[in-house]
Amino acid sequence: MYKEINQQLAALKEKGRIYEKWTKRLEKLQTEESEWEAKVKRRLEHLQKEQKDVDRLNSMTLSAFFYQLIGKKTERLEKEELxxxxxxAAYDTACRMLQDVQEQRIHVEQELEGGRQYQYWQSDYNALWGKKEGRLLDQDAELQHMAENREHLASELQELDEAFREGEYLLYxxxxxxxxxxxxxxWGVYDMMGGGVISTHIKRGRMDDAQVAIMDAGKRLRRFQKELEDVEMAVHADLHLGGLLSFADYFFDNLFVDWMVQDKIRKAERQVKDGLSAVRKTIHVLRNEMRDHKAELEILDRKYHAYVEQAD
Structure with missing residues (x-):
């Protein structure tokens, strides 16, 4: 039933593989060509410098005359000539290597030009694959079931991701x-030990910072709770909501009033630590659920695509 489409898919896939092979090879050769061009340039500069050294000794410059006088001109000249x-030799080698890479690059460009019609093979393949998929979905119950499972897993993964992001905001x-x-x-301890006006002022500033952060956490917690409710309905996972909700009820419904009392500052600090512990546990569960869902979805995706591709 799908023999002709399957042949077209196979041909596109193979031609596309070859085109991508030449494309990757061209990229590699272009990089090598640039590297060898740089080496040729460096070795030419070195060659020109060595040539100047030999020319200088062959000419009657002051240094050449000096070496001749002390009887070492021949020895010095032999060293420079070597x-x-x-x-x-190094320059010639670099030139030959550059030429070889350039010849390879020209050959690969010719191959790519010959297969230019397959430049966008993936789009053609996807369109043909989608056409076959649509026909199969109208007729094949097994494929329909796999499609429903993929959609369900993707939806759950999205719910998990949204909850995870809100949990990260709350944690912060x-x-x-x-x-x-x-x-x-x-600063409160320092204040009680006679820190004075400055320590009292700093302590109150830190309390104000804490209050702003706590109020923000309260908003984030309510959003996090809503996302977790969606996740629990979709995934049916144990998200350690008990500790999180008890923290919320106890802390945000009973915000301490007397922030100047030292023991209440420490009490609030302990409550925040409890909240952090509960949130971290929940985020850990969410992260594991996301990992499992992604792995399951990847397996199902591969199975789904192979089923469509191999259907006769």
Whole structure:
């Protein structure tokens, strides 16, 4: 039934594989060509320098005359000529390598030009594959079932991802609150030991920072709870909501009033730490659920595509 489409898909896939092979080879050769061009340039500069050294000794310059007087001109010239020969050999090698890479690059460009019609093979393949998929979905119950499972898994993964992101936002707000409360508590101890007006002012500033962070955490927690409710309905996972909800009820419904009392600052700090622990546990579960869903979805995707591709 799908013999002709299957042949077209196979041909497109093979031609596309070859085109991509030449494309990758061209990219590699272009990089090598640039590297060898740089080497040729460096070795030419070195060769020119060595040639100047030999020319200078062959001419009647002051240095050449000096070496001749002390009887070492021949020895010095032989050394410079040997270095010149070595430099010339290195330069010639680089030129030959560059030429070879350029010839390979020209050959690959010709191959690519010959298969230019397959430049966008993936789009053609996807369109033909989609045409076959549509026909199969109208007739094949097994493929329909796989499609429904893929859609369901993708939807659950999205719910998990949304909850995870809200959990990260909440974690950040609670960490800010924890840091501000710890600082306020430390300044409170200093204040009780006679720190004076400045320590009292700093402590109150840290309390204000904590209050802003806590209020932000309260908003984030309500959003997180809504996302978790969606996830629990979709995934049926144990998300450790008990500890999280008890923290919310206890802390956000009973915000302490007397922020100047040291033991209440420490009490609030402990409550935030409890909240952080509950949120981290929940995020850990979400992360594991996301990992499992992604793995399952990848397996199902491969199975689904193979089923469509191999259907006769």
């Amino acid at each position: 270095e010149l020969m070595e430099s010339k 707000a609670l960490e800010r609150a924890e840091k501000a409360l710890a600082s306020a508590g430390n």
